[in-house]
Amino acid sequence: MPASSAATSSCGNPCHTTQSLSQITLVCLQELPETAPPGQLPRSTEVIVEDDLVDACKPGDRVCLAGVYKAVPPRATGAVSGVFRSMLVACSVRQLVANSGAPAESTSLAGRAAQVSK
Numbered sequence: 001m002p003a004s005s006a007a008t009s010s011c012g013n014p015c016h017t018t019q020s021l022s023q024i025t026l027v028c029l030q031e032l033p034e035t036a037p038p039g040q041l042p043r044s045t046e047v048i049v050e051d052d053l054v055d056a057c058k059p060g061d062r063v064c065l066a067g068v069y070k071a072v073p074p075r076a077t078g079a080v081s082g083v084f085r086s087m088l089v090a091c092s093v094r095q096l097v098a099n100s101g102a103p104a105e106s107t108s109l110a111g112r113a114a115q116v117s118k
Helices: 051-056 107-117
Strands: 003-008 014-019 024-030 044-050 063-072 085-095
Touching: 044 051, 044 063, 051 085
Parallel strands: 044 085
Antiparallel strands: 003 014, 024 044, 063 085
């Protein structure tokens, strides 16, 4: 639960600030080896996973991920470089069915779809 504190500004007006903690994990996403071009290593990229999506996957899981592209500037080390790291910020993480590469469906959702189609 966010912690709230009250303070006063230089004019004497009350100021309210809210602080909260969030989970952030950096994940390395790799292309499926079966879909990689023959003779080449699978490509990979870094993904920032936040809050409830942190628990949606673990190392070795096959997932389908949707996210927003983000160009991250290099850390300030004194030298200026025009090379930016490319990352994704995850919006959705879904587990894939083992061996097929298709998204896993919950049985309740499949059952509802069968009932609606009748």
